[in-house]
Amino acid sequence: MSTPDLHLPTIHLRPPRNWINDPNGLTFHDGHYHVFFQHNPHGPDHTGIHWGHHRSTDLVTWEELPPALTPTPGGDDADGCFSGNAVSDGDRMLAFYSAYRTDRWWQPIATAESRDSGLTWRKHPGLVIPTPPEGTSMYRDPYVWRQGERWRMLVGASVTGERGAALLYESPDLVDWQYRGPFFADGPDVDGGWTGWECPQYATFGDRGLLVVSLWDAVAGPRSTRVYVGGEEAGRFAPTGHGPLDHGPDLYAPALLHAPDGRWLLWGWSWEARDQQWSHEAGWAGVLTVPRELSLTENGTVRQQPASEVLGYRGRKVVHATGWSADDDLGEVGTAFDLTARVRPNSDAPCGLRLETAPGEHLDIVVDPVAGELVVDRDHASLDPRAHMGRYRIPLSGQRRSVDFRVIVDGSIVELFLESGESLTVRCYPTGPTPWRLRAFGEPEHIVDVWELDAGGRRTAIGHDELHTAAS
Template structure:
């Protein structure tokens, strides 16, 4: 390991149990596949620096979803290749024992194929594009936005969705069909902006990184909202799929934080639907260049439905093997909770907190708290407005870090406490609220002692029903 990589590994803001490459730039998860006893994670990677450019496919694998082994680069752009300007996002499939990856090559944006060796360490690119351009009736804009293939098998055919836009009409997901995975016929849009205008969550003018899969009997279309060269957030639609047509019935925002994007879903050997997302930086380009790294992978999440038909996300239970020293307390008022949590400090923590949502107008928890209280990140339920919020405006005293107040509509289950499951990993904080509301945020404290945890409440007689804290081990 060279001196620069060693310095990066010791960076206080660098996560210790989230996956990321040793240095440089990372964005979207790609090609997720469970293969011969390992979870394989490919990802958008620039080996030349902590900035987006010359995109390769990085590669890692894990036997347990927690500890990852870095593997050689899987795909690299090369002069004269169809992907000479970058190997952009895509997926992997097991085609009767043959590993295949489908991805977007640039420029122009076109859908490509590579075949892997049995150990997935070597990849041979197909010499011709599978789909060279969007259908002529789709105006994909001046950059021909047409990318991120996602492939699945149904009965006697293979299907592919590709994200795009139709200028003046909004986002569109295009549906293709193939019998042999080489020759693809365009069918029609699987979904367009016009189909979902009645839903409340805005979804941008171009749709990236589509995933289409079945979750406990319901069909789900997952996409990422993009508009005017700006990435926003992922949105999911659930509904029915029949005769190659999708009818959306419900809409969900997948994550309410300010950095979770381009998620991809895979089915593992246990049949679970697992999802990862890219956590981008929330600090200036200059700060990223100085740090030498940018981008983190989220913790893997297990997807399911609640009895009410709401999308549920939980951290994979395998993460429990990272737990070390723990502390637990039962029912406490605000003062009692403060006394208990005063002994909890760390930049690598897992917290489980439950509270009575009716015991105070506003109640929650602060993490990454400095001894003088100048730096902290707050997560709280506001009963007066039926909102849950994560506030990073005090997370850092540095002008190079960006903070904001992030809110989501939230109504607790009648008669039940609210359950918070929180992961703190240096500059990454992931919050799960009743396993239905998720916030991934970034925080960059300036003080190395911004490690505290404290309860928060405004008014009323706040009641915390249980508190548990674990220190977590590094995966390096």
């Protein structure tokens, strides 16, 4: 019997093996939430990219479907069906994606459609947008949405002056698209510069909007994700502020879905924070975050919290602890759990919670009242030197003496959410055996509750025989 991979997530979306990166094509159609993603079904490397596909009626029970998009040998997407999105249009879903070939620097926009709720897909001949406008040096990742009587599309780009840009197109019918110019462009960045933007996403809240972009560097590759807050003026986005979408190092290329109940949902790609050799040995790489509800407060603050449906994964409560203590053992936890906590420092000394997985191996969540920040410290989170380290911070606004947060730990992914709406995503790779232990340190007053997370039987797959029947 093989040893279970304790780093493989339990409830987070990903195929059982091989490579996954950007979430794509998020849409609600025919009673299902559809989540697509870049996927190599043949290995744990970013090559030969298909669109993997999961769907769900409730965001808890998921079906894994066969790949929706597959590269066509000799075609416009011969080397990969890269990022994009999908829309529900009557009785069909229409996908827009980046057609990748290694012999050109831009990725033209291609389309495919499904008329059987995403089970089978037919690519449209030709390209919707075959060439980028003049003055661009990077071009990829369409995002399409309906606004009033028209369809609109953003495409990630770099424009003259090494500025990241989201380019705007409009169409009356999803077929003929007219270029309207940059929706918004910005840069270069103050901390070293970046070349362009990937995966632009746009959410509206009345007359206000959020523009989410992923910063890509020509030398370093993917860097981080930024959100701009503002509104439209004469068909252009006019920001009033910006900041990081997530304060951690391990979230990139998020995608949005406008749910039928009016919520904006977000999934992100959490890449590996370990050496590539380790991923090859494990046979998989990458995971999607839990679905997050994205909202905008009256004062323009962006809030993220796990979608309410994530509560459906909670099982047995394994920890309930309250009190003042130093180095208090709160109890045993498994490799997948959902934790809520209130931590109140008793002095100016840092304090918090520690997930201890082996002697000398621990992940710390630290409230530093003097610095006014919450710190996630993974410098000792793995005894394996192939794991990445680092300490990551969220500023704590105001003069709060107590800090409320929620942490979802699932194998190697850790997603932390402050009650105020900030998030921080990290990956870590403990080597210690389960059960792990949860401790309080630094004499905080604390209230901590922990539930096991269990996908149970809520993962199914449609096989090729069922697919043939459904498509016939």
